[in-house]
Amino acid sequence: MKKYIDHLILIIGVVFMMGPVVVAFMTSTHDAAEIHMQGLMTTWGGHFAETYDEVLFEKGGFTGQVTGLAMLKNSFILGIGFAVGKIVLSMLAAYGIVYFRFRMGVVFFWMIFTTLLLPLEVRILPSYMVMSKLHLIDTYSGLIVPLLASATGTFYFRQFFKSVPDELLEAARIDGAGPFKFFIDILVPLSRNMVAAIFVIMFVYGWNQYLWPMLMTTDESFFTLVRGIKQILLVWVGSQIPDYNQAFALAVLAMLPPILVVIIFQSWFIKGLTESDK
Amino acid sequence: MANIQIANVSKTYAGDIHAVKSVNIDIADGEFIVLVGPSGCGKSTLLRMIAGLETITSGTASIGGKIVNKVEPAERDIAMVFQNYALYPHMSVYANMAYGLKNRGTPKAEIDARVKEAVRMLELEPYLDRKPRALSGGQRQRVAMGRAIVRKPAAFLFDEPLSNLDAKLRVSMRGEIKQLQKRLGTTSLYVTHDQLEAMTLADRLVVLNRGEVEQIGTPLDVYHNPASTFVAGFIGSPAMNLVNVEITGQTIAFGDQTISVENRTLPQGKSTLGIRPEDLRLAQDGSGFAFHVDYIEELGAQRLVHGHASGTPLTVTLSSEVALPEDIRLSVLAEKLHFFSAETGKRITA
Numbered sequence: 333m334k335k336y337i338d339h340l341i342l343i344i345g346v347v348f349m350m351g352p353v354v355v356a357f358m359t360s361t362h363d364a365a366e367i368h369m370q371g372l373m374t375t376w377g378g379h380f381a382e383t384y385d386e387v388l389f390e391k392g393g394f395t396g397q398v399t400g401l402a403m404l405k406n407s408f409i410l411g412i413g414f415a416v417g418k419i420v421l422s423m424l425a426a427y428g429i430v431y432f433r434f435r436m437g438v439v440f441f442w443m444i445f446t447t448l449l450l451p452l453e454v455r456i457l458p459s460y461m462v463m464s465k466l467h468l469i470d471t472y473s474g475l476i477v478p479l480l481a482s483a484t485g486t487f488y489f490r491q492f493f494k495s496v497p498d499e500l501l502e503a504a505r506i507d508g509a510g511p512f513k514f515f516i517d518i519l520v521p522l523s524r525n526m527v528a529a530i531f532v533i534m535f536v537y538g539w540n541q542y543l544w545p546m547l548m549t550t551d552e553s554f555f556t557l558v559r560g561i562k563q564i565l566l567v568w569v570g571s572q573i574p575d576y577n578q579a580f581a582l583a584v585l586a587m588l589p590p591i592l593v594v595i596i597f598q599s600w601f602i603k604g605l606t607e608s609d610k
Numbered sequence: 611m612a613n614i615q616i617a618n619v620s621k622t623y624a625g626d627i628h629a630v631k632s633v634n635i636d637i638a639d640g641e642f643i644v645l646v647g648p649s650g651c652g653k654s655t656l657l658r659m660i661a662g663l664e665t666i667t668s669g670t671a672s673i674g675g676k677i678v679n680k681v682e683p684a685e686r687d688i689a690m691v692f693q694n695y696a697l698y699p700h701m702s703v704y705a706n707m708a709y710g711l712k713n714r715g716t717p718k719a720e721i722d723a724r725v726k727e728a729v730r731m732l733e734l735e736p737y738l739d740r741k742p743r744a745l746s747g748g749q750r751q752r753v754a755m756g757r758a759i760v761r762k763p764a765a766f767l768f769d770e771p772l773s774n775l776d777a778k779l780r781v782s783m784r785g786e787i788k789q790l791q792k793r794l795g796t797t798s799l800y801v802t803h804d805q806l807e808a809m810t811l812a813d814r815l816v817v818l819n820r821g822e823v824e825q826i827g828t829p830l831d832v833y834h835n836p837a838s839t840f841v842a843g844f845i846g847s848p849a850m851n852l853v854n855v856e857i858t859g860q861t862i863a864f865g866d867q868t869i870s871v872e873n874r875t876l877p878q879g880k881s882t883l884g885i886r887p888e889d890l891r892l893a894q895d896g897s898g899f900a901f902h903v904d905y906i907e908e909l910g911a912q913r914l915v916h917g918h919a920s921g922t923p924l925t926v927t928l929s930s931e932v933a934l935p936e937d938i939r940l941s942v943l944a945e946k947l948h949f950f951s952a953e954t955g956k957r958i959t960a
Contacts, residue, residue, distance in 0.1 A: 499696035502663050507710035507757075508684035517709070521700040 353587065360384075360580035367576040379577065387581045398552045400560065400582060407539055407556040408589065413476040414538025415531045422485030422530075423523065427515055429486070430493040431501070441490065448483045452544055460547055470551045479544060485530055492526050493519065529604030532597045536590045557586040612674030612687070612764035612797060613639045614660065619669035621655050621821075629655045631821040632669060640795045642788075646808035647818035648844070653801045654769055656818070660799065661690050661767050674764050684713075689758035693770040695750045697742040697757075703729075704738045707756045721760075728756040731790070748779045755787070759794070766791070768800040772807065784810060805845050809833070817841050835948075839955040842884045842948060848914055851890075851924045854952065855883040865920020867899045871944045877958045884948035887914065887927040890940050898941035901926070903934055 355372050362377030388400040428434075429441045452459070459478045468474030496519070504514045520527075542558050549555070555563065564579045594601070614637040621630040630652040637643050645653040658664040660671050662683035670677050678686050689710075697706050704725055711721045729735050732752045742750055751771060758766055771787070772780045788811055791798050802808050808815055809829045817824040817832065817840075825837035836842035842850040855864045857876045862869045862883060893899075899919055907914040913930040916923070919940070926940060949958040 497694065497696065499692045499694055500698065502661075502683075503690070503692060503696040503698075503757075504709075505663070505683045506661065506688070506690050508713035509709075513713065518698055518700075524700075 353584075356580050357584050360577055360584055362577055364573050364575050364577050367580075368573045377577075383577045383581050384585075387578050387585070398555050398560070400557070400585065402553065403555050403557045403560045403582075404585065404589075406554055407558070407586070409472055410475055410541060410545065410556055411535045411539035411589070413472065414479065414541075415534035417476060417480040418482040418485050418534045419527055419530055421480050422482045423489050423520070423527075425486045426489030426493055427519065429490055431511070431514075441486075444481075444483050444486050446483075447481065452479060456543075456547065463548060468548075470549050470554060472554075474548050475545055475554065476538075479538075479541070482534070485534070488526065488530060489523065492523060496522060525600050525604035527604070528597045528600030529602075532593055532601050535593050539586075539590050557582060561586065613637055613641075614765060614797060614799065615670075615672045615675075616656070616660070617670050617672075619656065619659060619671055620667050621652070621659060621664065622667045629821055630659070633818075633821075633823050635816055635823070635826065637797060637799065640797055642791050642798045642800065642811060642813045643816060644800045644802060644808040644812035644814075645816045645818060646802055646805060646844075647824075649803055650820075651818040652821035653803075653818050655821075657767055657769055657799060657801045660686075660765075661688055662686050687764040688767055689761045689763040689765075690767040690769065691751075691754045691758050691771045693773050695742070695754040695774075697750060697753055699742055702739050702741060703734060703745070703753050703756075706742065706753055707760050710757065710761050724760045724762070725756075728759045731759065732756050747775050748783060751775060751783060752786075755790070759790075763796065765797040765799060768798065770802055771800075772802070772804075780807075787811065806847060809845070815845075817844060819844075835957070836884070837957050839882055839884065839950045842950070846886060848887050848925045848927070850884045850886050850948070852950075853883045853885070853922050853924070854880070856880050865922055867920045869899055869942060871942075871947070874944045874947075877949050880952040881958060882950040882952055882955070884950060885942060885946065887925045889943050889946035890924070890926045891943070892928065892932070893939040893941035896939065898939040901938050901940045903936050903938065906934065 355374055358375060358377065359367055359373040360383060361380040362373050363379050363383075366377070367373065388404075391399050425444065429437055429444075463469060463474045463478060466474075468477070500518060501514065504518055509517060539556075540558060541556070542562075545554070545556050545559060561579050561582045564575050564582065614635075616633055616635040616637075618632045618634060619630060620628065620632050622628050633652075633656060635643070645656060647653050655664060659666045660673075660678075662678065662681060666679050670679055672678060673686055673688065698709065701709065707725045707728060708721045711724065716724075729738060732755060734749065734752055734756060737745060737749060737753075742753065745753065751774075754771070768787070772783055775783060784807055787800075800808075800811060802811075812829050814826060815829055815832050816826050819840045825832055825841045827835070827837075832841060832845055836845060836850070839852055843852060853864050855862045857863070857878055857880075859878075860871055860876065862871060862876065864883070891898075901917055901919045901924065903915055903917040905916050907916070908930060911930065912927050915926045915928055915934065917926070918924060924940075928934070950956060951958055
């Protein structure tokens with residue numbers, strides 16, 4: 333009996349979480365006028381192929397230059413650039429903090445840590461100014477680099493490195509591995525679960541960025557999917573109906589990659605955050 | 611292969627903690643030296659200084675005639691086996707063994723030959739592709755040994771390598787280490803807190819206490835002629851009985867009893883008498899001294915009898931054949947008595 337209740341609770345949970353996704357998907361298969369009149373849909377509309385084709389390949393946007401595919405590409409560049417950059421940077425920072433005894437190491441760690449109190453929203457103006465002075469507005473570097481420093485990542489890797497037994501370092505030293513070899517041959521492979529876990533978090537974080545790309549890019553060829561959705565709904569001019577179907581289709585498309593990343597990395601993700609393989 | 615010289619080596623940590631105090635040891639080529647002592651006696655620190663994992667505060671360590679104080683661990687031509695094995699968890703057995711050679715730029719064919727040879731010697735052939743986590747404790751220990759062997763170093767350094775194994779495995783691995791070292795003839799320095807391991811493995815023992823060398827000698831020499839009360843109490847199991855006595859002429863007095871000893875000159879006045887449990891005998895017909903039995907530990911062939919004589923606790927090893935009453939009389943073998951200075955604890959040689 334208890335088993336059934338457990339299942340019931342889980343099923344309710346699934347319906348609750350999946351419901352909006354299904355509604356969004358179903359709605360995206362209807363045409364715009366229908367949605368405008370009848371609101372959200374829960375049934376199959378039959379315009380799946382044409383809507384998604386239009387969203388992906390037809391040029392749109394304010395200047396009529398950017399396709400859904402281009403936005404998808406931009407989102408990927410942002411997501412992957414974010415995740416990879418943050419991992420590389422925070423691993424190196426943590427390596428320095430844990431394994432090298434330098435003056436004020438602890439101070440530096442806490443300085444990095446306190447940047448958690450300064451999220452992007454707080455430092456928008458100075459960040460924008462720096463990027464603008466460096467002429468990095470409307471570039472991928474400008475989109476990615478200012479957000480790479482990651483206190484969370486550094487902290488996670490620091491904790492992980494601290495849990496690696498000292499004897500491994502000593503054995504490696506006796507085996508003739510210098511600081512660089514020890515990092516590449518021993519620490520990086522040992523951290524792979526951790527890397528996967530942080531990759532998932534950071535990819536999704538980067539993928540969902542909205543505010544920073546909006547500030548940093550004016551050129552529509554740098555638009556990401558998340559911005560594209562907003563853009564479609566902005567064409568509320570005269571009697572024209574916004575392309576609700578396209579907005580929903582874009583939303584569904586924007587959801588897919590993060591979901592895939594989570595599904596693909598989930599076993600490493602859980603391992604990385606819960607167990608240590610030493 | 612090489613000899614190792616440790617000359618006046620000291621280690622001082624911040625806050626004036628003297629972990630190792632001017633230790634001198636000369637290790638001959640091919641010798642198996644065991645550093646033994648209670649935890650915190652500085653034995654691991656000493657080993658790690660020779661390995662290059664700790665800096666030497668003062669004094670010099672030389673391997674093969676070359677002073678290595680400032681030499682990187684990798685360039686000291688030593689290999690180390692750690693207590694927790696310190697195998698690289700993500701590498702196969704083969705990769706673990708090959709890693710040190712690879713870093714030294716050894717040609718692939720030679721790495722392969724050396725690893726294969728070590729693996730055959732250690733009977734690890736079936737496990738070459740396994741990861742350390744898929745091995746038992748004993749197998750991991752062997753891989754750690756293999757990692758040391760393939761390097762063909764001038765010296766092996768062992769840091770309590772058997773402490774994480776269960777008792778039975780420890781005994782068999784102990785034998786294997788001894789055999790392997792005999793076969794390879796590599797100078798070895800072995801750290802342990804287990805006096806039995808020390809006795810069985812060592813060509814020579816170095817007994818350390820609070821960072822200082824108490825005695826250096828062959829296991830039997832250390833056992834039969836302990837240099838101090840510390841060594842007497844530490845080496846040998848069950849431990850040697852130590853009794854405060856006062857000697858006048860040929861009579862040894864403790865508590866309210868006396869023992870008369872002939873055929874031996876005794877140090878006069880107050881001293882500490884040491885006598886091993888197996889050197890006490892059941893006395894015949896009322897001779898010897900009175901001993902009250904508190905409890906008995908049966909070991910099978912023998913029994914350990916714990917009790918006291920005039921308030922002094924004593925342990926006696928007796929054959930388990932005879933039934934024991936609560937009060938018995940014991941006698942001593944005159945030539946097996948050890949005397950130590952009451953003040954310094956050092957051995958008094960008559």
